[in-house]
Amino acid sequence: MEIAIDDASRREICRNPSTAPRMQATHDDRLDQPMKWRSARQSSNIEDRRGMRPVRKAGGLGLGGIIVVVVIGLLLGKNPLEMLGLVAQMQGGSSGGGTVDQPVGPAPGNDEARQFVASILGESEDIWRQIFSASGSQYQDAALVMFSGQVQSACGTADAAVGPFYCPGDRKVYLDTSFFEQMRTRLGGGGDFAEAYVIAHEIGHHVQTLTGTTRQVQEARRRGQSVEGADGPLVRQELQADCFAGVWAYHAQQRHRWLEAGDIEEALSTASAIGDDRLQRQARGTVVPDSFTHGSSAQRVRWFKRGFESGQAGQCDTFSARDL
Numbered sequence: 001m002e003i004a005i006d007d008a009s010r011r012e013i014c015r016n017p018s019t020a021p022r023m024q025a026t027h028d029d030r031l032d033q034p035m036k037w038r039s040a041r042q043s044s045n046i047e048d049r050r051g052m053r054p055v056r057k058a059g060g061l062g063l064g065g066i067i068v069v070v071v072i073g074l075l076l077g078k079n080p081l082e083m084l085g086l087v088a089q090m091q092g093g094s095s096g097g098g099t100v101d102q103p104v105g106p107a108p109g110n111d112e113a114r115q116f117v118a119s120i121l122g123e124s125e126d127i128w129r130q131i132f133s134a135s136g137s138q139y140q141d142a143a144l145v146m147f148s149g150q151v152q153s154a155c156g157t158a159d160a161a162v163g164p165f166y167c168p169g170d171r172k173v174y175l176d177t178s179f180f181e182q183m184r185t186r187l188g189g190g191g192d193f194a195e196a197y198v199i200a201h202e203i204g205h206h207v208q209t210l211t212g213t214t215r216q217v218q219e220a221r222r223r224g225q226s227v228e229g230a231d232g233p234l235v236r237q238e239l240q241a242d243c244f245a246g247v248w249a250y251h252a253q254q255r256h257r258w259l260e261a262g263d264i265e266e267a268l269s270t271a272s273a274i275g276d277d278r279l280q281r282q283a284r285g286t287v288v289p290d291s292f293t294h295g296s297s298a299q300r301v302r303w304f305k306r307g308f309e310s311g312q313a314g315q316c317d318t319f320s321a322r323d324l
């Protein structure tokens with residue numbers, strides 16, 4: 001498997017279920033649910049930014065600071081303008097134009113929601129490390145950012161309404177856990193395994209970044225090639241992420257036997273609930289295939305199953321498939 005650095009900063013907005021009022025996630029009922037997720041190793045790659053908001057960094061040096069830099073520059077015999085430029089670069093940071101997430105409320109604890117997300121992420125790390133090393137390469141972990149309301153990413157500022165997404169620019173998955181609540185109440189999905197599937201799909205995009213697929217799609221877009229449409233590269237990319245989620249589910253089941261009857265159906269009903277055709281029907285009452293980016297509900301189910309039944313990432317070549 002070829003590993004490629006991908007510095008592009010396009011955000012993978014994976015689901016846009018609604019712009020409905022946000023509901024606070026409460027996962028108190030999780031213990032009653034069947035999936036035995038607690039047997040997985042909890043990842044340490046969680047960034048818990050719940051209770052934080054993006055704010056612009058206090059900018060600029062101020063007049064006093066500028067004078068100090070200019071004087072130091074002159075004393076050192078350097079061009080003061082160059083030095084000011086350097087200082088500005090250092091302050092600006094590399095992402096988000098100087099916007100950072102800062103706490104506006106109490107820090108969240110190590111609650112049920114966090115433990116669940118860390119367990120699913122940990123399980124995905126263990127599985128993808130194995131798959132990568134079996135093909136002679138090394139898996140690099142992604143971080144997962146939990147947030148509430150709004151968050152700053154290398155792909156820009158995002159709010160909960162965009163749904164979970166993966167940002168190739170900083171190789172992080174962004175997850176507002178209130179999305180799970182929306183899945184239960186509005187999308188007809190929900191439940192532990194369906195939630196795990198959402199995370200596994202986003203990690204699927206991370207795998208695509210590591211293998212260079214994300215970059216290829218972005219380059220096609222840059223060349224002016226149309227990437228949208230019902231059988232375009234964007235749909236193929238999404239369906240491959242679903243297939244990778246299926247591969248993950250296969251191995252997780254081999255390792256833990258943690259799924260029970262009904263769990264897979266639950267995930268598939270979520271996949272079909274968030275297919276583009278159904279989302280569009282809900283939003284506009286008609287289906288417009290040209291603007292598909294995720295594939296239809298039936299396609300998502302088909303590719304998830306393909307990964308789940310084989311357990312092999314090689315079965316997920318949506319890009320050369322004639323029929324999706």
Ligand SMILES: [Zn+2]
Nearest residue numbers: 012014238241
């Ligand atoms: Zn996606």
